Amino acid sequence: MVTLLVPGALRADSGGQARLTVDADGTLRAVLDEVTRRWPRLARRIRDEQGQIRRYVNVYVDGADHRHSGGLDTPVPAGAQVQVIPSVAGG
Amino acid sequence: MGTPHTGALLAIGTEKGLFLATSTDDRRGWQVSGPHFPMTAVYAVAIDKRRAVPRLLASVASSHYGPSVATSDDLGRTWSEPEQPPVAFPADTGATLERVWQLTPASAAEPDVVYAGSQPSALFRSTDGGASFELVRPLWEHPHRPQWEAGFGGQAIHTVLPDPRDQAALLVAMSTGGVYRSADAGASWAPGNTGIRAYFLPDEWPEFGQCVHKVARDAVDPDRLYAQNHHGVYRSDDAGATWSSIADGLPSDFGFPIAAHPHRSGVIYTFPLVADSRRFPVDDRCRVFRSADAGATWQPLTAGLPQHPYYPAVLRDALTTDDASTAGVYFGTRSGDVFASRDEGDSWQPVATGLPDVLCVRAAVV
Numbered sequence: 001m002v003t004l005l006v007p008g009a010l011r012a013d014s015g016g017q018a019r020l021t022v023d024a025d026g027t028l029r030a031v032l033d034e035v036t037r038r039w040p041r042l043a044r045r046i047r048d049e050q051g052q053i054r055r056y057v058n059v060y061v062d063g064a065d066h067r068h069s070g071g072l073d074t075p076v077p078a079g080a081q082v083q084v085i086p087s088v089a090g091g
Numbered sequence: 092m093g094t095p096h097t098g099a100l101l102a103i104g105t106e107k108g109l110f111l112a113t114s115t116d117d118r119r120g121w122q123v124s125g126p127h128f129p130m131t132a133v134y135a136v137a138i139d140k141r142r143a144v145p146r147l148l149a150s151v152a153s154s155h156y157g158p159s160v161a162t163s164d165d166l167g168r169t170w171s172e173p174e175q176p177p178v179a180f181p182a183d184t185g186a187t188l189e190r191v192w193q194l195t196p197a198s199a200a201e202p203d204v205v206y207a208g209s210q211p212s213a214l215f216r217s218t219d220g221g222a223s224f225e226l227v228r229p230l231w232e233h234p235h236r237p238q239w240e241a242g243f244g245g246q247a248i249h250t251v252l253p254d255p256r257d258q259a260a261l262l263v264a265m266s267t268g269g270v271y272r273s274a275d276a277g278a279s280w281a282p283g284n285t286g287i288r289a290y291f292l293p294d295e296w297p298e299f300g301q302c303v304h305k306v307a308r309d310a311v312d313p314d315r316l317y318a319q320n321h322h323g324v325y326r327s328d329d330a331g332a333t334w335s336s337i338a339d340g341l342p343s344d345f346g347f348p349i350a351a352h353p354h355r356s357g358v359i360y361t362f363p364l365v366a367d368s369r370r371f372p373v374d375d376r377c378r379v380f381r382s383a384d385a386g387a388t389w390q391p392l393t394a395g396l397p398q399h400p401y402y403p404a405v406l407r408d409a410l411t412t413d414d415a416s417t418a419g420v421y422f423g424t425r426s427g428d429v430f431a432s433r434d435e436g437d438s439w440q441p442v443a444t445g446l447p448d449v450l451c452v453r454a455a456v457v
Contacts, residue, residue: 009155009156010156040174040175041172041173041174044157044159044175044176045153045155045156045157046156048157048187048188049176049179049180049182049187049188050180050182050185050186050187052187054155054156054157056154056155057155057156086155086156087155089154089155
């Protein structure tokens with residue numbers, strides 16, 4: 001079980017919740033698969049239909065950028081904090 | 092048609108959200124609300140009048156959180172999005188949706204069918220009014236597809252034209268790739284570009300590969316089509332089998348949009364730009380050009396439009412007509428100016444200024 005921190009722009013898709021308890025751990029993929037099952041509209045903001053994390057969405061596992069720690073295979077221990085933050089992009 | 096127009100709705104899709112303009116005085120005055128879906132690019136909107144209360148559909152694409160299609164059954168006061176992605180590529184394609192470029196309700200005979208054209212170039216079909224769409228696989232699997240190229244704006248199907256007489260007849264257009272047609276409800280597809288020049292290719296008259304910017308269907312004769320090409324303005328009188336130039340009376344054959352009058356055959360509108368290499372209005376003047384004879388002759392329309400040096404372009408879906416008995420004509424520019432005519436283009440008035448870049452406009456009596 002881990003905690004998912006939801007950015008403000010996506011809280012309409014998390015029932016207004018800033019923190020979600022996700023009943024999964026092990027890898028980031030497993031956590032996001034459970035997010036897809038429970039909150040599919042939220043999940044598709046984070047990952048595309050092929051399961052890849054969107055280019056301008058950054059996901060941190062206990063403060064570490066998943067892109068530098070194994071991507072979707074990043075280990076996510078029980079009790080971890082998974083944080084979704086939009087990247088600084090756009091005009 | 093001859094619909095009594097107590098109210099009118101103009102949906103304005105921009106680079107940073109959807110704006111809705113409403114008129115309750117036969118399109119004299121407009122009240123603008125928005126942005127709805129702020130910070131999303133709204134490449135396509137549709138006003139589906141085949142149901143008791145018109146349904147609005149909007150393609151919304153966030154640069155962070157991806158694309159979606161939202162619908163409203165109360166003229167834009169509230170919107171809904173399904174839990175599952177409404178338009179998505181199946182896993183086996185390996186493709187991902189960049190954005191929906193076109194939302195087109197099918198004919199009245201299929202009141203729940205809506206088509207979506209996408210980037211990358213694909214056609215999707217909904218049978219539930221736009222809540223969920225399915226990939227039209229025969230076009231996706233067309234042997235030409237690996238040779239379709241991306242234009243500057245990306246490779247996309249930007250035009251979907253169902254045939255009002257025949258549910259099985261469909262025409263799509265893409266940049267680049269050109270026009271493709273199906274006569275069997277999408278089961279098979281063939282290019283329909285004969286006569287359209289591709290000056291940017293070694294073979295300037297290929298079977299496919301043209302950069303068709305927009306196609307519009309004649310209001311009365313469904314076999315008559317009009318195309319604004321990447322240089323070249325064309326008409327087909329045989330449902331897209333062959334095309335011939337109607338550009339002679341225009342100051343330039345370059346531009347993006349082309350729109351047809353909702354009721355009168357042969358009445359069409361364009362917004363010419365100088366050239367591919369100089370994408371400004373011709374003579375730096377804001378002018379719509381109208382033909383009332385299917386492109387044989389053209390007339391500039393300027394009354395009420397800014398005639399000081401004016402540089403913004405009009406994109407392919409940012410020029411449209413409404414369905415009023417005396418048709419309204421509307422366009423929006425890349426500098427966020429939106430103009431409306433309630434007399435078929437004879438005179439114009441501003442609806443809004445200073446919006447984000449206008450990507451598309453659609454209007455209807457509601």
